[in-house]
Amino acid sequence: MKVVKFGGSSLADGPQFLKVVQIVQADPQRKVIVTSAPGKRNSHDIKVTDLLIQYAQKTLQNQPIQDIVAQIWDRYQTIADYFDLQAAQLAPLHQVLLDLPQQEYPDANYLMAVFKAHGEYLSARLLTLVLQKKQLAASFWDPQEAGIVVSDQPDDATILPETYNKLHQQKLPEQVLVIPGFYGLTPQQQIATFSRGGSDITGALLARGLQAQMYENFTDVDAIYAVDPQIVPQPQAIKTMTYRELRELSYAGFSVFHDEALLPAIEGQIPINVKNTNHPQLPGTLIVPETNFQPQGPVTGVAGSTHFAALYLHRYLLNKEVGFTLKLLQIFYDFQISYEHMPSGIDDLTVIFNKRQFDDLKKKRLLARIQAVLQPDKLEWIDDYAILMVVGEGMPHQLDVIQDIVNPLAKAQIKIHMINQGASRISIMLGMKQDQAPQAVQKIYQKFFH
Ligand SMILES: Nc1ncnc2c1ncn2[C@@H]1O[C@H](COP(=O)(O)OP(=O)(O)O)[C@@H](O)[C@H]1O
Numbered sequence: 001m002k003v004v005k006f007g008g009s010s011l012a013d014g015p016q017f018l019k020v021v022q023i024v025q026a027d028p029q030r031k032v033i034v035t036s037a038p039g040k041r042n043s044h045d046i047k048v049t050d051l052l053i054q055y056a057q058k059t060l061q062n063q064p065i066q067d068i069v070a071q072i073w074d075r076y077q078t079i080a081d082y083f084d085l086q087a088a089q090l091a092p093l094h095q096v097l098l099d100l101p102q103q104e105y106p107d108a109n110y111l112m113a114v115f116k117a118h119g120e121y122l123s124a125r126l127l128t129l130v131l132q133k134k135q136l137a138a139s140f141w142d143p144q145e146a147g148i149v150v151s152d153q154p155d156d157a158t159i160l161p162e163t164y165n166k167l168h169q170q171k172l173p174e175q176v177l178v179i180p181g182f183y184g185l186t187p188q189q190q191i192a193t194f195s196r197g198g199s200d201i202t203g204a205l206l207a208r209g210l211q212a213q214m215y216e217n218f219t220d221v222d223a224i225y226a227v228d229p230q231i232v233p234q235p236q237a238i239k240t241m242t243y244r245e246l247r248e249l250s251y252a253g254f255s256v257f258h259d260e261a262l263l264p265a266i267e268g269q270i271p272i273n274v275k276n277t278n279h280p281q282l283p284g285t286l287i288v289p290e291t292n293f294q295p296q297g298p299v300t301g302v303a304g305s306t307h308f309a310a311l312y313l314h315r316y317l318l319n320k321e322v323g324f325t326l327k328l329l330q331i332f333y334d335f336q337i338s339y340e341h342m343p344s345g346i347d348d349l350t351v352i353f354n355k356r357q358f359d360d361l362k363k364k365r366l367l368a369r370i371q372a373v374l375q376p377d378k379l380e381w382i383d384d385y386a387i388l389m390v391v392g393e394g395m396p397h398q399l400d401v402i403q404d405i406v407n408p409l410a411k412a413q414i415k416i417h418m419i420n421q422g423a424s425r426i427s428i429m430l431g432m433k434q435d436q437a438p439q440a441v442q443k444i445y446q447k448f449f450h
């Protein structure tokens, strides 16, 4: 049995829905289908999830909602019209969308989560109707009924372990099941979504919980490429890669697969196949465990991401002071801030954060607290920080990888602020200014792939 997830680009309009139907029909193993909300039909379009966020905001601010509801419903109606679905079948779906403001919510964050989740909910309901219209035995599967239990963070939920107990007990029927991605239910039965792009996580948790033979992830590219195709046109496709290679590359910018979706697949040792809905005959990229993996070269991929900031701390004799880092980490804990990396020197520490956790006030208060408690000789906030990741299972076997990474950057006058290799032997991480990151990715890619 295969779990198959279709991304927003694969469900953006009627013709795309038809490709999805044909893909489901082509393989009887494709039993559990995970939907995203309709995505962009062209580069100027707006994803339905983003329209739903506007709908939620207008509801919260008591602004008129008719136009935005019409805009959202039009996306689903157009798809339904493409398949000549009957008005009576669609009316209940439209009503669900209209009723969202009338429901009760614990707070604004949960309201937002419910509105967002309905992009995938309506997609799954609609795809079920379309599959039935095409004579395929299909039924809608509610995440609540499936037993997807998540933590109570309304817009950044994580999977709770009881999910797997419930899924292990599920006996799958003969027909195809269509389930919305992107959300689950908290122990208090509230809808909470994963972070953006999180339908990949739903697919992975179902593949693990249902012990699927394969998790197929359908998107709008022929493969995972060695570099983001928006940075380097027509890059080299990756045929096979390991879970941990993709985990590191997704973390650092390969937005094609959500980095948190790797863990369930690893836990269940489920192979993942990323494929193109527009060219389903192509093999795509296969993501597999490390055991017996034969790397094709030193580097598998290069990624860059710019949503970082860094805190630089200098204090003489820091190396001798017992508990310095503990006090610093306690401050982060008090502010409920997680850090990404902490490279250090004898008298220096740099802490790298995901910038999205901060607003100006939080940043100011954090710096003031660190100054008061730790009294560093120097404390600097570096707002302009990008991280580059060069990843490959073949890297530990090759001695001259580092020079092939830094030489092209030096030639291009790109300054490296931080290099981190060690903990993970299959990746080298570089810190630099944000505006230099795309060029750095290009230069490293050219060195290893041309
Ligand atoms: N290394 C990469 N290989 C392939 N695609 C990538 C890579 N890095 C970023 N992407 C981007 O990821 C996109 C697919 O992911 P996403 O937009 O989330 O698709 P979906 O709508 O199917 O969920 C591609 O269109 C591409 O622009």
Ligand SMILES: N[C@@H](CC(=O)OP(=O)(O)O)C(=O)O
Binding pocket: 006, 007, 008, 009, 036, 037, 039, 047, 049, 119, 181, 182, 195, 196, 197, 198, 199, 200
């Ligand atoms: N629709 C949600 C969840 C998702 O996974 O979407 P996509 O598969 O289009 O990346 C989002 O836009 O974040």
